[in-house]
Amino acid sequence: MNLTEISKLIIEEAKKQGADNSQVSISRIKNIGTRFGENHITQNVSRNTTEIKLITQIANQIGVFRGTLIEDIPRMVNSALTLSRHSAADKDFPGFVEDQPTYRKAGRNNYQTNVDEISDTIKYLIDQTEVSDAIRTVAGNIHYIQTETVNLNSFDVLAKNTGSKISAVINMAAYSGENESRSSARVAATNLEDLQMDKTAERVAQKAVDGLNQQDMDTGRYETVLGPDAVNALWMFMIQATSAEALITHRSFLKDKIGADIVDKGISVLDATDDLQHYANRRFDIDLVPSEPIKYIDSGVLKSYAYNRRTAGLLGVESNGRNSTGFAGEIPLFQTGVILPGNRSEEDLISAIDDGIYITNLFYNNFVNAPEGTCTGLTKDGLFRIKNGEIIGSLKNFRWMDSILSIFRNAEAANNSVQTSSLFGGGFITPSIKVSSFNLSSKGKH
Amino acid sequence: MEEIVEKVFDLLSNRFGYQLVQLRFVDHKEEIIQYRNGLPYNCGFNENKGVGIRIRMNDAWGFAATDDLSNEGILDAAELSWRTAKASSRVSRKNKIKLSEEKVYDDKFTVKIDKDPFDMNYEEKASIIEETNLATSGDYVKMTLASYRSRDQNINLYTSDGNRIEQRIMYTGVSVMGVAVNAGEIQSRNLQNFKNRGWEAVEEFNPLATAIKVRKELSDLVTIAERCPVNLCGSLILEPYMLGLTIHESTGHPTELDRVLGYEADFAGTSWMTPDKIGTQYGNELVNITQDPSMHDVLGSFKYDDEGVKARPVSIIKNGIFTGYQSDREHASILGEKSSGNSRAENFGNVPIIRMNNMYLETPDQGSDGSFKNIEELIEDTKNGIYALNWKSHSIDDKRLNFQFNTQIGYRIIDGEIKAMLKDVTYQGISPEFWGSTSGLTRESQIYGLPYCGKGSPTMQVGIVSHGGPWTRFEDVRMGI
Missing domain, CATH: 3.30.2290.10 (PmbA/TldD superfamily)
Incomplete structure (x- = not known):
């Protein structure tokens, strides 16, 4: 029985057991996660599961079942309906999509791979890396997910998708005597070849060696070039703040900012759901609302928040199809980010700085004050000093603390876009960005 | 079966x-x-x-x-x-x-x-x-x-x-x-x-x-509430919940042996608490940190870990000295030791990895140095500082040295008395320096459970942990960042 047939059985069973309306999502998921450290594979995980989410509605009373028990449909339906019958009315429940939307025809790529191919790629990577006195250890991971999903509701709205995505991290440690320098990079794509592991590894190895013999420097504000991984890390705060959920919970520093200049006019950002090469491309969200591309920051001006049906209903607007499954429930997010590249190369941006820094990665970044947009975190895996337009050496790590909007208020994007995976299951294509002021607030110890 | x-x-x-x-x-x-x-x-x-x-x-x-x-x-x-x-x-x-x-x-x-x-x-x-x-x-x-x-x-x-x-x-x-x-x-x-x-x-x-x-x-x-004074250097008292976060981030994660040996370098980072540091000073003599998944009722407790190793108390810090790691059978063997019983998986689809369980700061004996009956007695003994409660946000570096934590609420203490409620309290420290400044522990203690610790990239797992201990005072802490 295929997933569409199973979905129909579930919807019929829900009606038979008394649901006014219902919606089911079934996903067959193949998941391979291979992790390596100290030049060998340390974890190799293959997981094949079928996951179901069923929402049942009786009047405004909602029940939700999640699980894997596909063989016992009546019991699964009963679990959801028991919650519907005994729950209080949820007057904010937006209901299900009732008319079949027209989704874009092309979905994600459906690339197939297996644990042997992934492990062999890692073997090649480790073998090719010149593990020497300089690069002593290679670490990282490759993560492949292939899903076949069918969504169906009692209004016969059907949304199907089959797709795959793959991401990787490479981390290398170089040594000079007792001095250690680590460098890392994240990459994401829709197939293994496009990850360009060789090229990424070369870049990481060179940065690790360049990062040796870190010097001290004073804390303070510096003109800064942020590498793609660092931009990705900082942009997570913008993604959280553009979620309509953050507006409702009073956690957004972008509340009431639609139409306002929030960042440099040279910065434009797309949520490119239709880009088939994007790691997180999609045609519809988990509400079954079409996910059309949106330029949510246009020349520095905030144009849109990310809505799902619930938050759109509460805020009196239409959903733009951005609902996703978050850690603490559903949350609308711009997950298919693309910061449009600029005209100059990263080298050009560095050469334009007289006295500044180059940050490759940021680590454990978190809000200090979410409604104000003040954040903190640390530099990691490569921090470099720029003097008179050139990188002259590496630096010990610092804690940073700054207003996220002030960081990007005076900014210029380079033309070197890289695709990375990001938190919340999304992906991000971003160039390096030069900012006029970045606050290093305290010194690290390494 | x-x-x-x-x-x-x-x-x-x-x-x-x-x-x-x-x-x-x-x-x-x-x-x-x-x-x-x-x-x-x-x-x-x-x-x-x-x-x-x-x-x-x-x-x-x-x-x-x-x-x-x-x-x-x-x-x-x-x-x-x-x-x-x-x-x-x-x-x-x-x-x-x-x-x-x-x-x-x-x-x-x-x-x-x-x-x-x-x-x-x-x-x-x-x-x-x-x-x-x-x-x-x-x-x-x-x-x-x-x-x-x-x-x-x-x-x-x-x-x-x-x-x-x-x-x-x-x-x-x-x-x-x-x-x-x-x-x-x-x-x-x-x-x-x-x-x-x-x-x-x-x-x-x-x-x-x-x-x-x-x-x-x-x-x-x-x-x-008043805003936290800027750049205050003084005494910081943490209640058990906030202490728990501090233990989790600055003691728990850096003593996970997989991380120490470089196997978490792709995501969580590495650790400053390398094997050559065993037997060296981590905090001062008031600091005794133990993990004990055999303790009843606390979140993260069990009788056997997911390799079948029986739960038991393991000393991580004894009288300020770094004594041991959290490990599983493979990683313990690298150091020639027995597993500490920390191998855990979130669900059937997750591979067992080294996870924290129940790690806490021990209470002092009555009459010992730095021992106070309760929080009231500890506040009375404090000249200039802040009493901070419940974490709001947290950040620490990839070797677990430089941390900055925010708390949901705080109280300004001057000459042994609470003078004002504070908002936006932040404090920052370097792990061994911070634990080295411990100056007071109450004999009352609490342990809290938190089911939200992420680890194990790329197939991430959410772990369940407990932490806590006495109300604890630290000196010369940089606050109001």
């Missing part, structure tokens, strides 16, 4: 390179009831079951999981796990490592459950959460969320070296959260506790009283 387990053992046992197989069957159910601003929000019931099969061959690991529990499905998963282990073995460690030798057990264990939440009437549970949520709102509180969660896992572990262990691990708890808004000022408060118990954990937490406290404190935070 026994029959298919034997079939898996038979399938693999004569293969070249075979060393060990561990089958872990998990029957998982979970219930979430939440109310936001008076309405049900993201409630749900989750039920799944499956098996994770971990194989060691040629000194390399493979793991495969399936929710197809037919004999055919399990045998297919075993074949996939074998293939995965074989693939790993082509990129295996140069210096072969044998797993630490451990006793095997045939045993059953269940956490103590007085009132099984899954047997209770749904409306009874929902009405308490709704009432809690409603009680949080009012005054300046504009957004409220009350959340109850219970998870019940029956875990059957079979290993080819002889373990036959059945454990029922249930945890239950509740959180009460609110956001207050007044004249552009926004403050949040979130109090919670989870235990390896049944519904009685919710009753013990007293959610309704907690809601009233949250509402009152939030209103005070946006009306009368």
Whole structure:
């Protein structure tokens, strides 16, 4: 029985057991996660599961079942309906999509791979890396997910998708005597070849060696070039703040900012759901609302928040199809980010700085004050000093603390876009960005 | 179950390179009831079951999981796990490592459950959460969320070296959260506790009283609280919950042996607490930090870990000296030690990895240096400082040295008295310097459970942990960042 047939059985069973309306999502998921450290594979995980989410509605009373028990449909339906019958009315429940939307025809790529191919790629990577006195250890991971999903509701709205995505991290440690320098990079794509592991590894190895013999420097504000991984890390705060959920919970520093200049006019950002090469491309969200591309920051001006049906209903607007499954429930997010590249190369941006820094990665970044947009975190895996337009050496790590909007208020994007995976299951294509002021607030110890 | 387990053992046992197989069957159910601003929000019931099969061959690991529990499905998963282990073995460690030798057990264990939440009437549970949520709102509180969660896992572990262990691990708890808004000022408060118990954990937490406290404190935070003094250097007193976060980040993670040895470098980072630091000073003599998953009721407790190693107390810091790591059979063996019993997996689909469980700061003896009866006595003894409660945000570097934490609420202490409520309290430190400045511990203590520790990229897992200890004072701390 295929997933569409199973979905129909579930919807019929829900009606038979008394649901006014219902919606089911079934996903067959193949998941391979291979992790390596100290030049060998340390974890190799293959997981094949079928996951179901069923929402049942009786009047405004909602029940939700999640699980894997596909063989016992009546019991699964009963679990959801028991919650519907005994729950209080949820007057904010937006209901299900009732008319079949027209989704874009092309979905994600459906690339197939297996644990042997992934492990062999890692073997090649480790073998090719010149593990020497300089690069002593290679670490990282490759993560492949292939899903076949069918969504169906009692209004016969059907949304199907089959797709795959793959991401990787490479981390290398170089040594000079007792001095250690680590460098890392994240990459994401829709197939293994496009990850360009060789090229990424070369870049990481060179940065690790360049990062040796870190010097001290004073804390303070510096003109800064942020590498793609660092931009990705900082942009997570913008993604959280553009979620309509953050507006409702009073956690957004972008509340009431639609139409306002929030960042440099040279910065434009797309949520490119239709880009088939994007790691997180999609045609519809988990509400079954079409996910059309949106330029949510246009020349520095905030144009849109990310809505799902619930938050759109509460805020009196239409959903733009951005609902996703978050850690603490559903949350609308711009997950298919693309910061449009600029005209100059990263080298050009560095050469334009007289006295500044180059940050490759940021680590454990978190809000200090979410409604104000003040954040903190640390530099990691490569921090470099720029003097008179050139990188002259590496630096010990610092804690940073700054207003996220002030960081990007005076900014210029380079033309070197890289695709990375990001938190919340999304992906991000971003160039390096030069900012006029970045606050290093305290010194690290390494 | 026994029959298919034997079939898996038979399938693999004569293969070249075979060393060990561990089958872990998990029957998982979970219930979430939440109310936001008076309405049900993201409630749900989750039920799944499956098996994770971990194989060691040629000194390399493979793991495969399936929710197809037919004999055919399990045998297919075993074949996939074998293939995965074989693939790993082509990129295996140069210096072969044998797993630490451990006793095997045939045993059953269940956490103590007085009132099984899954047997209770749904409306009874929902009405308490709704009432809690409603009680949080009012005054300046504009957004409220009350959340109850219970998870019940029956875990059957079979290993080819002889373990036959059945454990029922249930945890239950509740959180009460609110956001207050007044004249552009926004403050949040979130109090919670989870235990390896049944519904009685919710009753013990007293959610309704907690809601009233949250509402009152939030209103005070946006009306009368003063901003934390900038660049204050003085005494910092942490209550057990905030102390728990500090232990988690600055002691817990850097003493996970997989991380220390470089196997978390791709995500979580490495650690400054390398093996050459064993036996050296971590804090001062007041600091005794222990992990003990055998402690009853606390979140993260169990009788056996997911390799069958029996839970026991392990000293991490003794009188300020760094004494030991959290480990599993593979990583302990690298140091020539026994496993500390920290191998845990979130569900059937997750591979066991080194996880924190219950790690806490020990209370002092009466009459010993730095020993105080309770928080009141500790405040009376404090000249210039801040009493900080409940974490709001946290950040620490990849070696776990430089940290900066925010708390939800604080109190200014001058000459032994509380002078003002504070908002936006931040403090920063370097782990060994911070623990080296410990100056006072109460003989009263508390342990809190938190079911939210992420680790194990790329197939991320959420761990359940407990932390706490006495109300604890530190000196010369940089606050008001």
